[in-house]
Amino acid sequence: MTDAYRCLENVRSCYVSISYNFIKERMNHHNINGLSVSVIESGQISGIENHGLLEAGSDNKVDNHSVFNACSISKFVTALLALKLTDEGFLDLDEDVNTRLKSWKYPYNNSKDKKGITLRNLLSHQSGVMDPEGSFMELNANIGIPSMAEILGTTPYCETPIDVKYQPESDFYYSDAGFCMIQQLIEDVTGNSFIKVVKELLFDPLKMTNSTFLQNTSEEINMNVSSGHNKEGEVTEGKYPIYPYPAASGLWTTTADLSQFILETINALHNKSRVGISANSVKEMISAQGCKSWTGLGVFLDGSGKEIEISSFGWGKGFQCMMAAYPYLGNGMIIMTNTDSGVHQLKGLIGEVYYSLKPLLNHAQS
Structure with missing residues (x-):
């Protein structure tokens, strides 16, 4: 597989260009319609590679402005x-979130000490909150979008009210509900919608002009927004799956824009944040939390020291993607596809790209 990659002399550092013939063959093998890969080296985007189509059967090619469901x-x-x-x-990472929640509060568990849930617990998926079976699916246009407080109570999106199922910090359970709670918390303390807060505090200062949170199917869809595809490579019903839980799974963006979040993490770690995030906060984010050494705050961890890797995965109807970064080294990658391959990201095309790029990015550049 390494033979399929070559370094280009006309770009800075050692940006890796994916061999066109190789990637075309692998995309065909996995029935992937569109792929975009952004590579970050030494704190800069060193290159973006785009392949395939925004929609099967169309002539709209993926480019640097193509928007995928993250x-x-x-x-x-x-x-x-x-x-x-x-x-x-x-906000405070270590206080009971019920202290600042207003529109909705979680019910305490039945344990004698009534240990509260903290923002740190929620960000590291160790809050004791578990997603009810069959919950948090894509938008049902016939139902619309209830408020987040209603969703955390009882709606068709989550038919069982959210409560604490196990002792916080005693175990890990990946939870969309936990991030819905974070969204409600952010809206309560700021007095604004989550989407507005993200735009004003992150999108605008980072100049992310191709990022949005689609919230209903009646919104105008730009030509550069990709359609979703199933594992056979066919366009999914509705084309654009929408999740009415922005904080958990609602972002639509490009690899170029999403790279800005990696760059912000790198910059903040070195006291050069563009949005005002402290180095100490980023160090908390990329440090092991609670009972699991591989869980940070909103990211997963691998390795240690200066070569620690942070990662995040996206998998929804018609889309799969991945981000990985090495904050201390200033390197990273974003891999986005408009196809649900039906297997874990690391077992498909995304994994093939990731494992080929990783050896070049998880060490200090000479």
Whole structure:
């Protein structure tokens, strides 16, 4: 596989260009319609590679402005926003979130000590909150979008009211509900919608002009927004799956825009944040949390020391994507596809690209 990659002399550092013939063959093998890969080296985007089509049967090619559904990579963005608001005093990582929740509060569990849930617990998926079976699916146009407080109560999107199922910090359970709670918390402390807060505090200062949160099917769809595809490579019903839970899975963006969040993480770690996130907050984010050594705040961890890797994965109807970064080294990658291949990201095309780029990015550049 390494033979399929070559370094280009006309771009800075050692940006890796994916061999066109190789990637075309692998895309065909996995029935992937569109792919975009952004590579970050030494704190800069060193190149973006685009392949395939925005929609099967069309002639619209993927380019640097093509928008994909980032799915659960939205949680990485939410974590950065939460850290920003923590630095500003709106939030506290270690206090019971019920202290600042207004529109909805979680019911305490039945344990004698009534241990509260903290923002740190929620960001690291160790809050004791578990997603009810069959919950948090894509938008049902016939139902519309209830308020987040209603969703956390009882709606067709989550038919069982959210409560605490196990002792916080005693175990890990990946939870969309936990990030819905974070969204409600952010809206309550700021007095604004989550989408507005993200735009004002992150999108605008980072000049992310190709990022949005689609919230209903009647919104105008730009030509550069990709359609979703199933594992056979066919366009999914509705084309544009929408999740009415922005903080958990609502982000639509490009690899170029999403790279700005990696760059912000790198810059903040070196006291050069463009949005006002402190180095200490980023160090918390990329440090092991609670009972799991591989869980940070809104990201997953691998390795240690200066070569620690942070990652986030997105998988939804018609889309799969991944981000990985090495904050201390200033390197990273974004891989986005407009196809649900039906297997974990690391077992498909995304994994093939990731494992080929990783050896070049997880060490200091000479």
